[in-house]
Amino acid sequence: MTQKQMIELVQQHHPDIGETQIRLWMNNALREFCDKTKLLKAAYQFDTTLDERWYGLPPYISEVDSVDYDGYDIPRLVGRPVKRDLV
Amino acid sequence: MAHTDQLDYTWWIERDSIAIAKFSENENIDDRFSGPPEGKTVTLFATKYDEAFIPSDTGTGIGMDETPAIPEQFHEALVYKALQKGYEIKLGRDPRLFNVAAYYRKGFEDMVKDGKRYANNERISGGKYHIKQHDF
Numbered sequence: 384m385t386q387k388q389m390i391e392l393v394q395q396h397h398p399d400i401g402e403t404q405i406r407l408w409m410n411n412a413l414r415e416f417c418d419k420t421k422l423l424k425a426a427y428q429f430d431t432t433l434d435e436r437w438y439g440l441p442p443y444i445s446e447v448d449s450v451d452y453d454g455y456d457i458p459r460l461v462g463r464p465v466k467r468d469l470v
Numbered sequence: 471m472a473h474t475d476q477l478d479y480t481w482w483i484e485r486d487s488i489a490i491a492k493f494s495e496n497e498n499i500d501d502r503f504s505g506p507p508e509g510k511t512v513t514l515f516a517t518k519y520d521e522a523f524i525p526s527d528t529g530t531g532i533g534m535d536e537t538p539a540i541p542e543q544f545h546e547a548l549v550y551k552a553l554q555k556g557y558e559i560k561l562g563r564d565p566r567l568f569n570v571a572a573y574y575r576k577g578f579e580d581m582v583k584d585g586k587r588y589a590n591n592e593r594i595s596g597g598k599y600h601i602k603q604h605d606f
Contacts, residue, residue, distance in 0.1 A: 384537060384542070384545040384546070384549075385534065385535050385536060385537050386523050386532055386533065386534050386535070386536060386537075387534045387535060389545065389548055389549050389552070392549050393549055393552045393553055393556065396553055396556060396557075397553070397556035397557075400556055402525070403525075405552050405556075406523045406525070408551060408552040408555045408556075409523055409548045409549075409551070409552050410522050410523050411551070412547065412548045412550075412551030412552065412578065413519075413520050413522070413523070413538060413540070413548055414519055414520075415551070415582075416540065416544065416547055416548070416578075416581075416582060416585060417517075417518070417519045417520050417540065418519070419582045419585070419586070420540075420544075420582055420585030420586050420588070420589050421517040421586075421589050422540055422541070422544075422585050422588065422589040423517065423518045423519070423520060423539055423540065424515070424516070424517060424518065425515075425516050425517075425518040426513055426514065426515055426516070427513070427514045427516060428511055428512065428513050428514075429511075429512055430508075430509050430510065430511055430512070431490060431506040431507065431508060431509065431510045431511075431512060432508060433506075433507060433508040434504075434505065434506075435506075436489045436490065436491050436503070436505075436506070437487045437488070437489050438487060438488055438489075438490070438512070439486065439487050440483075440486050440487060440488055440514075443518045443519050443521075444514070444516045444517070444518050444519075445516070445517050445518060445519050446516060446517040447481075447483060447488060447514050447515075447516045448515045448516055448517060449514075449515045450481045450488070450490075450512065450513070450514055450515070451511075451512070451513040451515070452479045452481075452490060452506075452510060452512055453510045453511060453512075454511070455477060457477065457479045457480060457481060458480055458481075459480065459481055459482060460480040460481065460482040460493070463482065463484075464482075464491075464502070464503050465499055465502075466499055466500060466502070466503075
């Protein structure tokens with residue numbers, strides 16, 4: 384179903400509500416749906432920089448399932464490092 | 471399996487970022503996490519959000535004549551949620567619409583349940599697992 388068809392369906396029930404408001408609700412619904420179902424998966428790659436620990440996550444990622452480092456699956460740290468840095 | 475240096479690495483998440491570091495358990499507490507070296511490829515396998523609906527077909531997002539990436543059978547869920555919200559804002563004028571709003575809310579939640587089931591099949595991820603019984 385295209386966005387246009389979805390908006391038309393909603394407007395059959397709510398002819399007084401504009402497209403912008405309906406789009407806002409549908410965007411929130413789509414985010415909630417993806418968050419709860421974990422239906423969409425993606426792989427994202429980047430290269431490391433010397434001694435740089437932290438790398439920003441792209442905004443479209445909701446949850447990291449697993450990580451490969453240099454071709455090998457590496458474990459997630461349980462808890463937090465005792466001594467933390469922001470490097 | 472032979473030991474490879476890569477297996478000494480670990481990752482964790484904080485403040486919308488991912489940390490990659492070498493973990494050396496036997497080092498003193500200040501040097502336990504180090505690295506990484508330059509130019510190593512990190513691959514994240516992740517759950518993602520769909521693109522957002524946008525008003526036209528020109529920008530980045532789902533245009534008016536485009537469809538979301540979630541499977542077709544779940545598109546109706548988005549309509550249900552918008553219908554629910556539409557009825558909820560009219561409750562002040564007509565409280566009887568509560569049941570109509572609740573109907574569409576349930577429709578959305580049912581589709582979320584079906585979506586979870588769909589995501590848990592072998593096609594999308596590791597999927598179902600079962601616990602094997604053992605004799606001791």
